[in-house]
Amino acid sequence: MVPLALLGVLAALLAGCGAGAGDKPAGTRLTVTQDFGARAAKRLDAPKVSGSETVMRLLQRNAKVTTRFGGGFVQSIDGVAGGRSGGRPFDWFYYVNGVEASEGAAATRLHPGDRVWWDRHDWGAAQRVPAVVGSFPEPFLHGIGGRRLPVRIECVDVEAPACRMVFERLAGLGVPAARGGLRTAQTEQTLRVLVGPWIQVRADRAFGPVEEGPGRSGVFARPSPDGRRIATLDARGRTARTLGPGTGLIAAAREGDAPPVWAVTGTDAAGVAAAAGQFTERALERRFALAVTGGRPVALPEAAAR
Amino acid sequence: MIYRRAASPLHAARAAAGGLYCVALAACALSFQHPLVLGAVIAAAAGAGLGAGAGREVLAAARFTVPLALLVALVNPLVIHEGLTVFFRLGDIPPFGPVDLTVEALVYGLLLGVRVIAVALCCALFVAAVDPDETLRLFRRVSFRSALTAALAARLMPVLARDARRMADARACRPGGSDSRAGRVAVLRAVATTALDRAVDVAATLEVRGYGAHTAVRRAADPWSRHDLAFTAAAAFVAALTIVARLAGVGDFAAYPSLSAPAGAAELALAAALVAVALLPFADRRGIER
Numbered sequence: 001m002v003p004l005a006l007l008g009v010l011a012a013l014l015a016g017c018g019a020g021a022g023d024k025p026a027g028t029r030l031t032v033t034q035d036f037g038a039r040a041a042k043r044l045d046a047p048k049v050s051g052s053e054t055v056m057r058l059l060q061r062n063a064k065v066t067t068r069f070g071g072g073f074v075q076s077i078d079g080v081a082g083g084r085s086g087g088r089p090f091d092w093f094y095y096v097n098g099v100e101a102s103e104g105a106a107a108t109r110l111h112p113g114d115r116v117w118w119d120r121h122d123w124g125a126a127q128r129v130p131a132v133v134g135s136f137p138e139p140f141l142h143g144i145g146g147r148r149l150p151v152r153i154e155c156v157d158v159e160a161p162a163c164r165m166v167f168e169r170l171a172g173l174g175v176p177a178a179r180g181g182l183r184t185a186q187t188e189q190t191l192r193v194l195v196g197p198w199i200q201v202r203a204d205r206a207f208g209p210v211e212e213g214p215g216r217s218g219v220f221a222r223p224s225p226d227g228r229r230i231a232t233l234d235a236r237g238r239t240a241r242t243l244g245p246g247t248g249l250i251a252a253a254r255e256g257d258a259p260p261v262w263a264v265t266g267t268d269a270a271g272v273a274a275a276a277g278q279f280t281e282r283a284l285e286r287r288f289a290l291a292v293t294g295g296r297p298v299a300l301p302e303a304a305a306r
Numbered sequence: 307m308i309y310r311r312a313a314s315p316l317h318a319a320r321a322a323a324g325g326l327y328c329v330a331l332a333a334c335a336l337s338f339q340h341p342l343v344l345g346a347v348i349a350a351a352a353g354a355g356l357g358a359g360a361g362r363e364v365l366a367a368a369r370f371t372v373p374l375a376l377l378v379a380l381v382n383p384l385v386i387h388e389g390l391t392v393f394f395r396l397g398d399i400p401p402f403g404p405v406d407l408t409v410e411a412l413v414y415g416l417l418l419g420v421r422v423i424a425v426a427l428c429c430a431l432f433v434a435a436v437d438p439d440e441t442l443r444l445f446r447r448v449s450f451r452s453a454l455t456a457a458l459a460a461r462l463m464p465v466l467a468r469d470a471r472r473m474a475d476a477r478a479c480r481p482g483g484s485d486s487r488a489g490r491v492a493v494l495r496a497v498a499t500t501a502l503d504r505a506v507d508v509a510a511t512l513e514v515r516g517y518g519a520h521t522a523v524r525r526a527a528d529p530w531s532r533h534d535l536a537f538t539a540a541a542a543f544v545a546a547l548t549i550v551a552r553l554a555g556v557g558d559f560a561a562y563p564s565l566s567a568p569a570g571a572a573e574l575a576l577a578a579a580l581v582a583v584a585l586l587p588f589a590d591r592r593g594i595e596r
Binding site: 017018019022050051052054057060061065067070071103104106107108109 | 386387388390391392393394395396397398402403404406562563564
C-alpha cells in the first residue's frame, strides 16, 4: 500500500501538482492595445507576475479586468469593453508570442519569456487572426507553449541580400536558423520564414488563403495572383489602396494547429528587400502585419479607407 | 425541530411580525457576502434564538448545517479557478486545463458556507419561535388549497414524531432495546408504514376543526401588541439597513481576482446596527405570557 501511495504522490508531482504557486515565469511582457495595435493602452516590460501564472492572472494582476463565461474570457480591460460599436463587433483577443490563443485566457499557462498581447479590435472582417508579427522576436526566441522550436529560413534565392539580412537579424537575436530553398525540407514543428517574391511564396499552403482576404487568412493585405500588386485593407476588409512594384509585405499565417509561418515578401526583388529591411523588433512592434512602400512601413490593417 | 410555545417576546408577537423578522434577517444574509455582515446576522439570529428560549433548537440547526457549509467551502476552490493567489497546483487536467486552487476561491467558498449557516439559523428561528398555525392562516388568504396542504404536512410531522417516540419507548421495553440500529430501523419502518393512516387522522381532525371549510371564519382583529410592533419595526429597520447599505456600497465584498473586504467604520457600524436592531425587541419582556 505504501509503495502505491508513494507512486501516486510521484505521479502527482510529475503531472504538475504541488503546494504553493511554483516558479515565476521570468522575462514576460504584457501589451494592451486597441484597433489592431494602432492605439497603445499599456505596455509592461516587467509586469507583476507570480508562480503558476495563466494569461488571465497576468492580466488581472496588471490591469482592471472584468470577465464573462465563468471568468474564462475577458469582457473589459481598464474599463474598455467588448461589444458592438458603430454597428461593428469589437472584442478582446490575445496573442502569446504572436500566436492567437485557441482557448480561454484562464486556461493558457504563461511560460518564461512569453510576450502576451491583448488587442481589442473589430472582428467583423476576420473572426480569426491566427498569427501576427507584432511580438517579434517571438515566437523565434522562446517558441510556443514554453517549447522553443527550430527555425528555418526558406528563400527563393539563398544568396539574395534579403535572405541574408533575415538570417543575420535572427542570428543577432540569438536565434539559430537553418537556411534553404522554398519547400525543400520536411518541416513539421518548425518555425519557417519564407523570403522571396509573392509569386513564389503564394504556393506555400499556409499562405494560400491570403489572396482570398482576411476572412480566410487573417492577413489584411490581398496580393494579386500574379504578385505584381498588393492591396492593403482596412479593419473592415475594404481595400485602402493598391500598391505596385517595390512593395514589401511581412505577414504571418498559420495552417490549423501548425506553428506559424512568416513571409518576408513583396511584389518583386526590390519589394522583398524593402520588407527584409523592416524585419526588426522596432518596425514590427504591435503590428498584425506590415506593408512597405516607398521605404516606409505601413501597419496593416490600414487605419481607414482612403 | 417543532414549534413550542414559550414565554418570549418573539413567541408573543403575531406570526406576521415574527415571520417578517426572520425573513428580513435571512434576506440580509443573502444580500451581503462581507464576512463582518454575515457574522452580524449569525450573531443576531443566535442571539434571537437565545432570547426566544430556542437556543438549543437554533444551535442544533447550526450543527446540522456546518457539514454542508464545509462541503461548499471545499468544493468551491475545486470548481472555481479564479483568483490570483495559488496555494496548490493540481496540474493540467483535461479538459479543464491548468487547475490551480486559489486562496480567493477557498475564502469565497468559506463565506458561502457561512451564508448557508446564517440562513439556516434564520429558518431555524422561524420554525422554533413562529406559530405555524398562525402562519398558515395568513397564507390561507392567498391560496386555500396550498395552505390546507401545508397545514396537513405541518401537523402530520409532529404527530409522526410523537408516534416514533412512543414506539421507541415501547421498543425499549423489549429485549435488544431501541438503541441498536435494528431497533431504530424497526421504529422507522413502523412510523413510515402508519404514515398514511395517521395523515387521514390528521386530515379528519383538521376538517372537524373547520380547516376544510371554504368560508373563512372571521375572527375579530387582535390589536397590535407592543411585541408585534417591536418585531415589525425591527424587520423594517433590518430591511432598510440592508437596502441603504447596498445602495451606498457599504459591506461590498469582492473575492475575484483578489480579496477585497473593506472593514472600515461604515462596515463596523452596519454590523453593530444589525445586531442591535435585531436584539432590541427582546429587551421588552412585558406581556410575553400571551
